[in-house]
Amino acid sequence: MMMMRDAWAQLGSLIPSIMFLWAMFDQYFPEHLxxxxxxxxxxxxxxMSPNIQFTFHGFSGEHFNRSEAYAAIETYLGEGSSREAKKLEAAVVKDSSQSVLLSMDENEEVTDEFEGVKLRWDSKKTTPRTQSFSRYAESKEKRYYKLTFH
Structure with missing residues (x-):
């Protein structure tokens, strides 16, 4: 029992040190480095990882056309994500049989199975570090789904 307590104490002092070093690394190292x-x-x-990942971006092309693959995945995951995910995002869809489309909010994960293979769908969003001015509002954040399987 004493060894476990010592291990937790060492881990407790190691984590803040790692967080401090990461903050220094992120803030003071040049971006290209x-x-x-x-x-x-x-x-x-x-x-070292046996997993394969696919990324499906929400917008494609230089004029930020909505990706058909992203929309299809959003529709496919709508039912599964509403059962498993804790944070959902609702969008009103015009000209559709559904009036509200539920999808996973950012940083949510849903597991699925296809022909015996376990799949993991992650909903992600990235924002640029530097501010840029653009006439397209979508350019500030990039949403994507990440599919991971063994």
């Missing part, structure tokens, strides 16, 4: 280090850390994780 951060990207370089993060890309190699991602390669290391991908090398």
């Amino acid at each position: 951060c990207d370089y280090i993060l890309s190699y850390s991602r390669k290391l994780v991908r090398f």
Whole structure:
């Protein structure tokens, strides 16, 4: 019992140290160096992970046309996500048999199974670090679904 308490105490002091180092790394390292280090850390994780990931972005093209694949996934996950996800997003759909479309809110996860293979759908959103001015409102945030399976 004493060994477990010591392990938790060490972990409790290690986590704030890691958080401090990450904040310093994120704030003071040049952005191109951060990207370089993060890309190699991602390669290391991908090398050790047996999972495959697909990303489906919400908008495609230079004029920010809504992606048909993203819309189809949103419709497909509508029923499953409303049962499993804790945070949902509702959108009013015109010219459709449904008047309200429920989908996963950001940072939500839903599991699914297709022909015996377990799938994980994640809803993500990224916002740029730097502010840019654009006539397109959608350019500020990028939404996407990430499909992961073994």
